[in-house]
Amino acid sequence: MKTTQHALSALILVLCACVPGCANVAPWERGNLAKPHMALNPDPMQSALRTHLYGSREASTGGGAASGGGCGCY
């Protein structure tokens, strides 16, 4: 029982040590993220059209897209 507790504490300590590795990407370092092929949705217009058609057929919409990538520009 005590060994398990020690192992758990050691694991948490190791995970804590890894946390500073999660660095923020500075706004000026997002040049690669801004490239078109980094977008999760390669063709937003086509996706919008497909979503519209799907919504018309099914009489329901939503839940069809995810956000991500991009330059994060304001």
Place this chain on the structure above:
Amino acid sequence: MNLRIVPFLCAALALGLTQKTQATDAGNEVPNCALSAIDTTQQSYALKQFRGKVLYVDFWSSWCNPCAQSFSLLNEMNRDLKDKGLQVIGINLDEVPEDAKAFLAKHPASFTVMADANQQCAKDFDVKAMPSSYLVDRNGVIRYVHLGFRPGEAKEFRALAEQLLAENPVRK
């Protein structure tokens, strides 16, 4: 001491290390950044040498679409308000200098464009978004900070710059 709190202390410390403590907001003095010209001369500049003028400092990158949109306003403000004491400075933050040169060939800039090669100026200003604009009065105090750019905001920027130009510097 209860050893159970040690992991939580470590976690708090680790999270604390990832947080920034410095910020440049309205009311603070403008950082005295060292910059270099983006052309072949590579002439060095320091922001302090523009003291006495109203500064419009704009951080931009070639991959940032709103930055490209803002160039027409920056050119216009430079053309109309330069003689009244406005200094428009575009600070490029591209990691590859050739990208900036290609961008400038497509979107010509009549205002002063400089490069922040080691990104120290962006860190000193604590740039939070692209583009970021800072209006600095004649005394070297940051008066307005604006994140991003939308074409509808051009009038507001111009009015703010004209307001600062109308103020007299305080002699120290």
